[in-house]
Amino acid sequence: MTRPANAITRYTTLNRVNHWINAGLFILLVLSGLSMFHPILFFLSGLFGGGQWARAAHPWFGVLLVISWIGMIIQFWRANLPSKDDIAWSKEIVHVITNDDEHVPPIGRNNSGQKLVFWSMTLLIPVLFVTGLLIWEVYFGEATSIPVQRAAVLIHSLAAICAILVWVVHVYAAIWIRDSVRSMTQGYVTPGWAWHHHRKWFYQLAASRRVSKTTPRKNP
Amino acid sequence: MSDMQSQDYVRRSATTMTPPKARSHEDQVAKLIDVSRCIGCKACQSACMEWNNLRPEIGHFEGSYENPMDLGPSVWTLMKFAEYENEQGNLEWLIRKDGCMHCEDPGCLKACPAPGAIVQYANGIVDFISDKCIGCGYCVKGCPFDIPRISKTDHKSYKCTLCSDRVAVGLEPACVKACPTGAIMFGSKTDMTNWAGERIEDLKSRGFAKAGLYDPPEVGGTHVMYVLHHADKPSLYSGLPDKPRISPVVELWKGIIKPLAVIGIAMAAVGAFFHWTTIGPNEVTEADEAEADRVLREKEEEST
Numbered sequence: 001m002t003r004p005a006n007a008i009t010r011y012t013t014l015n016r017v018n019h020w021i022n023a024g025l026f027i028l029l030v031l032s033g034l035s036m037f038h039p040i041l042f043f044l045s046g047l048f049g050g051g052q053w054a055r056a057a058h059p060w061f062g063v064l065l066v067i068s069w070i071g072m073i074i075q076f077w078r079a080n081l082p083s084k085d086d087i088a089w090s091k092e093i094v095h096v097i098t099n100d101d102e103h104v105p106p107i108g109r110n111n112s113g114q115k116l117v118f119w120s121m122t123l124l125i126p127v128l129f130v131t132g133l134l135i136w137e138v139y140f141g142e143a144t145s146i147p148v149q150r151a152a153v154l155i156h157s158l159a160a161i162c163a164i165l166v167w168v169v170h171v172y173a174a175i176w177i178r179d180s181v182r183s184m185t186q187g188y189v190t191p192g193w194a195w196h197h198h199r200k201w202f203y204q205l206a207a208s209r210r211v212s213k214t215t216p217r218k219n220p
Numbered sequence: 221m222s223d224m225q226s227q228d229y230v231r232r233s234a235t236t237m238t239p240p241k242a243r244s245h246e247d248q249v250a251k252l253i254d255v256s257r258c259i260g261c262k263a264c265q266s267a268c269m270e271w272n273n274l275r276p277e278i279g280h281f282e283g284s285y286e287n288p289m290d291l292g293p294s295v296w297t298l299m300k301f302a303e304y305e306n307e308q309g310n311l312e313w314l315i316r317k318d319g320c321m322h323c324e325d326p327g328c329l330k331a332c333p334a335p336g337a338i339v340q341y342a343n344g345i346v347d348f349i350s351d352k353c354i355g356c357g358y359c360v361k362g363c364p365f366d367i368p369r370i371s372k373t374d375h376k377s378y379k380c381t382l383c384s385d386r387v388a389v390g391l392e393p394a395c396v397k398a399c400p401t402g403a404i405m406f407g408s409k410t411d412m413t414n415w416a417g418e419r420i421e422d423l424k425s426r427g428f429a430k431a432g433l434y435d436p437p438e439v440g441g442t443h444v445m446y447v448l449h450h451a452d453k454p455s456l457y458s459g460l461p462d463k464p465r466i467s468p469v470v471e472l473w474k475g476i477i478k479p480l481a482v483i484g485i486a487m488a489a490v491g492a493f494f495h496w497t498t499i500g501p502n503e504v505t506e507a508d509e510a511e512a513d514r515v516l517r518e519k520e521e522e523s524t
Binding site for chain 1: 234235236333334335352354355356357358360361366370372375467469470472473477478479481482484485488489492495496499500501502503504505506508509510511512513515516519
């Protein structure tokens, strides 16, 4: 890939591969899950070969997603730990949304919105997994009582709706903050991007000399 | 069971539009099971297997007259035997033919996500159209009576059809036909309710003061009704629900949450689009790059 000499690596190859496996599974889950949620979306089951197939495949996608998400947690939990900056940043959320970046306080590697996406998913995916197992008719249909399954299916759908809303925010934010998508497809951002969006992170990198100015160092 | 054009749908699962209703002027039917006249012979169970070509796997003797011990994908009706010691200390053997109650407001149909997999005909029969069933088990959660059973072999849900195929051509259900004591009757719901009234009068005159008809209004009434000697305590009859209703959890899930969630997700996407078209992308400028470069240069000079 054509990578500028001064590019900053934001996501490693492993980060990216894991993320896109996760993204693929999540999309499959959303499509198959929504097909069983509202009749106007039942046609989505056709993408999986029909209702029976969508019903059969959905829980397996879920199992794979849990494995994939464990990988995401291992790689990203540290970068998503809350910090003091989150409060200051969150207070200026109106300026964030209106692209008024002059009034947004500098933030580290991840901002509070990104952390919220990470922690929401880290909470919701286990909830979806456990409630999903309880309503997995083929293997666990008789494992629990019907009232338990009723509660599980309600919690499962509510958690799924929350996860989809978080996902919509996540996808739009990636489109809105230009060149974020490239950081997850090709792995790098420019120094200007880091300076603009994650200034504290940029200063950390500059201080630890993990980033070079326009002319790259010969022997890093 | 099967898709019978001769009996028109008044309700159809997972359907946002009104099913074809033009030919829906039909009498409401009902099966009346007079528990007080049942001798527990299981002719109804055999007739059901015979007519519907059901052959459940042969099980084991479990020390009970109940055989098999539960409804199943191939057991659509089951005689349930309960021993009850009444206030006088006498034993009463309460035998109830269990199976789908054919609710006027069916919880299974409400919960079903597969369009047309569960239908209700104009005559009131609730039927599973098996080729449209996806095997999710939501009907099990919707049912207030714990009736549907999912097959482990074909992953389809099954239950009593009230012999919709027989009823469609003017015959009574197989269990009714086979019953030797007339404990199971079939006809219009009005006739069956009237007949039950006579039976209840009779039972009351014989000392069953609490005799009554089981036609629970919480599910809009049912198209399978019972005459019970103890109508005040239906649960005596092997756990017949005293107040059956579609669980509020299911009502919430399939009621308000379903449309609200779809609207919510759509609004989120629309909102995002309009953010893009009004406020627009947040781009990195040349100035940002220059500024970043300046910082890097400074750092480099500091360290040298």
